[in-house]
Amino acid sequence: MHADISLTPENVVDFRLRRQQLRAPYGESIDNVLRNLLAVQSQEFPYARWSLAQRTTGTTADEVEQAVADGRILRTHILRPTWHFVHREDLGWLMGLSADRLHQGNKGMYRQTGVDEHAAARSGDILAEALAGGAHKTREELAAVLEQAGFPGKGLGLVYHLMHAEISKILVSGAPVRSAGGALKQTYALFQERVSATGNVPLIGDDREWALGQLALRYFTSRGPATIKDCAVWSGLTMKDVRLGLQVAEESLPGALATVAIDGLDFCLPAEDVEPISATPPAAAGPPLPRVDLIQCYDEYVMGYSQSRHYLGGRAPYFPEGDAPIHVVLLEGRLSGWWRHGFSGGICELDVRVNRPFTTAEQQALEAEAERYGRFLGMKAKLV
Incomplete structure (x- = not known):
């Protein structure tokens, strides 16, 4: 629906803080937070742990690391692409939406680094064999495996062979390990061993439309008010796909989202957030404490x-x-x-x-x- 109301910048900030669970009601767990946000950028792992924990009441760094070790929370290249946390329940269909566009966007670097179709298939098989049976290996360990097979063991060649395997649902994050000096090191594991088998099914036809609807619904309910372009840039999808996702979301959950005009642009947000805007706010008991x-x-x-x-x-x-x-x-x-x-x-x-x-x-x-x-x-x- 399109609501004929106006939002102030303060409304926008307040709604975003609350919908992103930086304000109450907080997530009951980091699983809850990640399901709400769908994907959380995580290339700086120590700080990304905090992004999840601070949206709950009392989650510790150790608990986030354990969730990653258990495979409830997975870390991989997805969306734009860069590192993201994604819940294991969502990674299959979300990668299904992202994969083609990620490969397309990487084509230039694939050519530059020699990651053609044949080479990627060979390196993917080698990586899968190295990780079979629940083996979790660090980047350095996989680099040695690839180098022994004649592939690049360092530099951009290594980076894009690993990324191709992630986007192709061969690799995903494994259990982090501590180095001798105490530093936390990420590992890789087999995608099919960390994500349910249904996560390997390609998205076509109605399945893809369902996924677009899920992405649109969960993006705007967790980040609204936001624009279609905001969602497109965040997701790496086209604005056409986001609009289709909004249409599917409206058909599956009529009235869940609303559109309002702010500064000459249309913003989508949860419909339940629209009604209170025009209501008279309750009198404050005193000056609010800063946050x-x-x-x-x-x-x-x-x-x-x-x-x-x-x-x-x-x-x-x-x-x-x-x-x-x-x-x-x-x-x-x-x-x-x-x-x-x-x-x-x-x-x-x-x-x-x-x-x-x-x-x-x-x-x-x-x-x-x-x-x-x-x-x-x-x-x-x-x-x-």
């Missing part, structure tokens, strides 16, 4: 939007010069600075740099968020 969030620079609150990312109130993600941190400090849902973590003597040191001096209440909110991050890590965290 500070430390989110990763690739958090879905940032990367879930392109055309309408400006509601963040600043430019992110970005790559600072020198030694500046890259991750995002939010004050009331707006970009207000940058942060990163470091570790020394068993303590997490948080380097936080804000765009203006915080008030006493805002500084207290930042300190509370630092304490929450420490509880997530299971160690003391302090601002430096």
